[in-house]
Amino acid sequence: MVTAYNHRSVEKKWRKIWDEKPVNPKDEKKEKYYCLDMFPYPSGNGLHVGHWRGYVISDVWSRYQLMHGKYIIHPMGWDAFGLPAENYAIKMGEHPAKSTADNIANIKRQIQEISAIYDWDMEVNTTDPEFYKWTQWIFVQMFKKGLAYEKQMPINWCPSCKTGLANEEVVNGKCERCGADVTKKNLRQWMLKITAYADRLLDDLDTLDWPEKVKKMQSDWIGRSHGAEVNFKVDGSDETITVYTTRPDTLYGCTFMVMAPEHEMAKKLATEEQLAAVEDYIYQTSLRSSVDRMQSKEKTGVFTGSYAINPINGKKVPIWLSDYVLADYGTGAVMCVPAHDDRDFAFAKKFDLPIIQVISKDGVAIENMEEAYTEAAGTMVNSGDWNGMESSELKLKAPEMIEKMGAGKKTTNYKLRDWVFSRQRYWGEPIPIIHCPDCGAVPVPEDQLPLLLPDVDSYEPTGTGESPLAAIESWVNTTCPCCGKPAKRETNTMPQWAGSSWYFLRYVDNKNKEVLVSPEKAAKYLPVDMYIGGVEHAVLHLLYARFYTKFLHDIGVVDFEEPFKKLFNQGMITGKNGIKMSKSKGNVVSPDDLVRDYGCDSLRMYELFVGPPELDSEWDDRGIDGINRFLKRVWKLVLEEHEKNVPETKELVRVRNCMVKDITTRLETFSLNTVISGFMEYTNTLTDMAKDGGVDQLTLETLVTLLAPFAPHVAEELHEQLGKEGSVFEESWPEYDESKMELDVVEMPVQLNGKTKAVISLPKDVSKEDAIAAAKEALGDKLTGNVIKEIVVPGKIINIVAK
């Protein structure tokens, strides 16, 4: 009799052994493989089973690479600055430094329950001064390169979090963190010039092995468009209004112009009779929230009374104001071609403006258009010299033609905005800048970094647009590093994204006091080969991290331009009915109880079995029983068959090779849920074979080796009990031989007119004639009428078509 599987004793035993002798010791001679998890922010709620999923996937992948003879860089750290940590601290009435440290301790304990091969010597914490020294250092370098600059501007403001937000943090007009409606607030801001990298951020997406979905989201976010700026003279004035258009080919069809109400010329253009109406419209627009403005598609507007002159044909077109034109995109003014744009069409209909068709399907203009013709292809009409030209070709040539005419210039526009980088909150890296009345903004000298976040009694947000740091006079008042005169410190802090934009570089050299990362270590261990995390960071963290990496490349810190070669986004684990796990919904499942009751190995495998890893999956506690039973069956099978010690048979060799191939190919394609079901199938098959003769040693060893990345404790224990030396992770990944996977006799379904009527056994190399004869015999009486066609797909199917 073999002993029964007891997860507690097995897991306790191997954890102790692995602590003393890690399975992934640092080894410079081996090829490196850097497998990175998106590091967590230390939430007070601890981890739920959804967090586990990503960590299990990355650990399985890491251990799989380990068994290919690589040295695995698999670090973990803490994204501990920022709003969530601070809001939690305020709620609990604790200082964020304390609650953050407590939460890290708890989550670290939970993460260690996963038994992943994390190298805790590499641990980083974004709130550690030795870490944020370099976060500040990067900011100073950006400042020196002119990529960090100050600007007074209306920015997105969350009235609940009492801080400014980046565009990326505003989702459907609401705060990404708390869901409050975002308003505008005019504030002096630190900005990062991410737009300077727009082209590289867009073009280099092609070099990345990332999910297409994420690449598309980034590409849409950057939103590059090509077109022209066209200058319209204001009739009876020296003023010129420049518009941006991607469709300069439709210039002859422009019948009016619309400007954003915030446009600097808006009020100036109002004629005496229209002035009151224009002022009223500008005022009304200013009252509307951005959410309200985005949601209602009903066109509103006001005529300024002024006209602009279309440079292509000299025609006068009225200038209107409307809030559907955005002040901060392009030039804040657009030429309107109602015949070929849905929005302009709706506006023209509402205010009874003329519609002139300039592109037609067949060269003939339609009377009274019912809707805008928005297709790019067609023949130009009503367009002077351009008549008869193909519009899609003209669209490409028109910007240069307009430039030659002196009516404008060819340009490119982006939706991407510069990054609003200051936060009016306490729990973040202080921006290392000193404001001197004489010298202006001066960076804190590098040898004085880190600029420590001062301790403070009141760290709650003020809501005034000033950070709580502004109240600490002893800290704010300092001297200018340039001239030594009294000066004041910048009191805004950095956003949470600052630390996470580069943390993955620091892991490999986390104790370096001289440089962010040494060139030798960067060359040896970077960049990241595989990055695993949720899709929610597609246009936030992942875009910012790419920007930072490109900048650090440009100043010579690293020699690569892209931080993450391959990206995998795991789906979310939700509660019943797809509801997101949250404390307020009361549907959070903690891994702690499951580890206690079923063991780490069972939970690891169930996390993968619950559904395809890239899709969201509903958690159901009951399913873990099935995994636990499976592990007990494997345990019993391996130990009982080991005692029998039977020789291998041809069929065992075949099953073993099939098993290796199936498990390996499914793992390679990240079909991790079917890897687990594959293990179950082969275990069931081998259990049947055990009853019918027995299972040989090599097959048992192979099963155990394949299982190691998934259920490391069980595999390690069975590996030892099979009498093998060393760790199972020192075994190399099993290989398979296709030629040993063929059956001598194959089962072939026999179909009559496409419907299966029988299954027959045939030798694998049976001739077509023999196969058909056997099939006809199997069909017997069922085969009536004339045989029209006979199809034999070797090893697959036989189909007889008869009428």
Place this chain on the structure above:
RNA sequence: GCAGGAAUGGCGGAAUGGCAGACGCAGCAGACUCAAAAUCUGCCGGUGGCAACAUCGUGUGGGUUCAAGUCCCAUUUCCUGCACCA
């Protein structure tokens, strides 16, 4: 509105154009047990049938093919992202 993804038993899900429902959960029946748990065995899409079997069946309607969950066209619903970006 635009773009992408999805739709398969009671449930989660599996199927390089080749026996739909693997694997697991739940359920039912049996064995073991004084009993329960655990474990083991069998059944487990609908309809008809004692059964062998027949027949229908992958959101809906068409099509291609010897053969369609899979490919093509149309359509509905749901999810995700973007959303007046000129």
